[in-house]
Amino acid sequence: MxxxxxxxxxxxxxxxxxxxxxxxxxxxxxxxxxxxxxxxxxxxxxxxxxxxxxxxxxxxxxxxxxxxxxxxxxxxxxxxxxxxxxxxxxxxxxxxxxxxxxxxxxxxxxxxxxxxxxxxxxxxxxxxxxxxxxxxxxxxxxxxxxxxxxxxxxxxxxxxxxxGHPRWLGEGGVPAIGEIAARSHIAHGLEDVAGERKAVYADKTTLVIGSGYSAATTVCNLAALADKHPATWVIWLARAPGTQPIRRITNDSLRERDHIAVRANTLATRSDGNVEFHPQTVVEAIETAGPDRGFKVSGHSGGKAVSWDVERVIANVGxxxxxxxxxxxxxxxxxxxxxxxxxxxxxxxxxxxxxxxxxxxxxxxxxxxxxxxxxxxxxxxxxxxxxxxxxxxxxxxxxxxxxxxxxxxxxxxxx
Ligand SMILES: Cc1cc2nc3c(=O)[nH]c(=O)nc-3n(C[C@H](O)[C@H](O)[C@H](O)COP(=O)(O)OP(=O)(O)OC[C@H]3O[C@@H](n4cnc5c(N)ncnc54)[C@H](O)[C@@H]3O)c2cc1C
Known part of the structure; x- marks a missing residue:
């Protein structure tokens, strides 16, 4: 040494x-x-x-x-x-x-x-x-x-x-078609959707991609925003199968972490809230006409072709x-x-x-x-x-x- x-x-x-x-x-x-x-x-x-x-x-x-x-x-x-x-x-x-x-x-x-x-x-x-x-x-x-x-x-x-270095959201970690051009309009990281950035997300449809604690946090905060702004809608996509997106840790001693997992899984499974959850879903193309012009997103969900028109996209894919x-x-x-x-x-x-x-x-x-x-x-x-x-x-x-x-x-x- x-x-x-x-x-x-x-x-x-x-x-x-x-x-x-x-x-x-x-x-x-x-x-x-x-x-x-x-x-x-x-x-x-x-x-x-x-x-x-x-x-x-x-x-x-x-x-x-x-x-x-x-x-x-x-x-x-x-x-x-x-x-x-x-x-x-x-x-x-x-x-x-x-x-x-x-x-x-x-x-x-x-x-x-x-x-x-x-x-x-x-x-x-x-x-x-x-x-x-x-x-x-x-x-x-x-x-x-x-x-x-x-x-x-x-x-x-x-x-x-x-x-500071988010991954690409497209299938297999490769940029989705159009993602490179759309990148600067997509939010990465943990947006303060119910606080500083409330005006951007209130009463809007937001597509959230990811199945880790960041995505779970974003979805929980968007759901809280929906309590006061009922037209707020969340489409949550995860790559893995299963109706519960977040894997809970048995007897988790970190209560705060377990709390997010439970809340996010509840939001994903209930059918009367403002969150719709799509497991086994990958994005293949994403297009936008520019800032505040919305996105057209398409891909596959459980083997079937799907597409959405949304106003906001948040990629929490790691x-x-x-x-x-x-x-x-x-x-x-x-x-x-x-x-x-x-x-x-x-x-x-x-x-x-x-x-x-x-x-x-x-x-x-x-x-x-x-x-x-x-x-x-x-x-x-x-x-x-x-x-x-x-x-x-x-x-x-x-x-x-x-x-x-x-x-x-x-x-x-x-x-
Ligand atoms: C939302 C979230 C919650 C988390 N919660 C916890 C938790 O509760 N407990 C826990 O233990 N861990 C937690 N983590 C994990 C981890 O501890 C944190 O990510 C923590 O910030 C890591 O510290 P770091 O110093 O390694 O990196 P960072 O905090 O990411 O710091 C890196 C620094 O380097 C700077 N930098 C980057 N590139 C350059 C460059 N080229 N030149 C000069 N400067 C540069 C950045 O600006 C930044 O200040 C959490 C992570 C996240 C994202």
Missing amino acids: ARMESQRIAVLGAGPIGLEAALYAAALQLPCTVFERGRVGENLQRWGHVRLFSPFGMNSTPLGRARIHADQPQHTLPDANAILTGRDHVTAYLEPLALSPALISSIRENTAVLRVGRRGFLKEDYPGDIRRAKEPFRLLLRDDKGKESIEEADVVLDCTGVY YTPDTDLYRELQIHECYATLGPMGLAAALLKHGGGDCLTIPSQGPAALRNPEPNFYILGAKSYGRNSNFLLRTGFEQIRDVFTLIMGKLHLDLYKTR
Whole structure:
């Protein structure tokens, strides 16, 4: 293990995991810069109205809480059992952390990382060879005014998440006919349909595609909107068969998660509400004449051709990591999830199931053939949506044992 104490660390992304990694580096007095293309906690801000399903105690660390207590004693942290929205988590925890003297000068907001490579080495040079570590990484950056620049770093922690990279909604993950042209008119992610975006969805027919917790949340919120705006109508499409779109976890200890599953399954099965559910349905073509001009959507449902004219489309079909970022580096990607192979293989061995039961996979699983480049956080799981913040904090503990060359280093344990 290489000892890297004096080396520069670049953290990509100031989400909960990137920020925590910077905090850990600061506690070890390692020089560190965080590059964030938007604001601190940008993705949580985007789904700010959604309640997290894990409690605050699980979404924060002893290190972070101690930092805030020390630097901002007047700030009251939420109760460990509190269930916060994404926005409240940013206000209660991420922003105070980012403002702490230990971090404030190391965070560069509105700075996107476009590409990462190695000075003097191309992708194909010295495969998996430690000699590549002799030269620093080169990061191509772009600020919010479009100005580009290069920064160098010795260690890179890619914590850029996946939320900014939605998948295609067409059958087999291939864009539906017309989807590429219609993409900018389709909503991806978690729209605040009953809040900030109410005027867009009230009394409209919305097609929702997907069968995960994001789709379930969207459908529940649209149904709540329909209580006050009865002409609101939801057509919900899922790829899998079965009348209950969301698979419930037996004895789920995360009540909030179970609550969404139960509510969404109830909406899908009852026939007197404003939601019609279509299992075993795939989209093959989608057309729109432009903003606010509606969509014509066609595909197959249970083997039969179907089509709908709808006013809005929300695609909650999952996310995929931005692998272009490190295309010039030697990253061994899983052919199924696009996560880094070591971790993906360990996760595959564990099998699917509840994310709460997935143990830490240890430092070795975080290594890539490219020395000193690590993918952490939601992105480390690739297309697998089972990631928990708690897992990300364990990854940070593990990765710093590698960076520092200290096998038993654990800043969480000593607090
Ligand atoms: C709706 C929703 C609810 C969730 N609820 C929970 C929950 O209750 N409990 C739980 O444990 N997990 C939950 N998760 C899963 C996961 O913990 C979150 O997705 C969490 O935000 C992941 O943190 P992260 O730091 O890895 O990534 P993100 O929060 O996605 O942060 C990535 C950051 O990188 C920035 N970025 C992206 N690309 C670039 C670039 N090229 N250059 C610079 N910056 C870049 C982004 O702007 C963003 O700030 C939830 C996920 C979603 C979508």
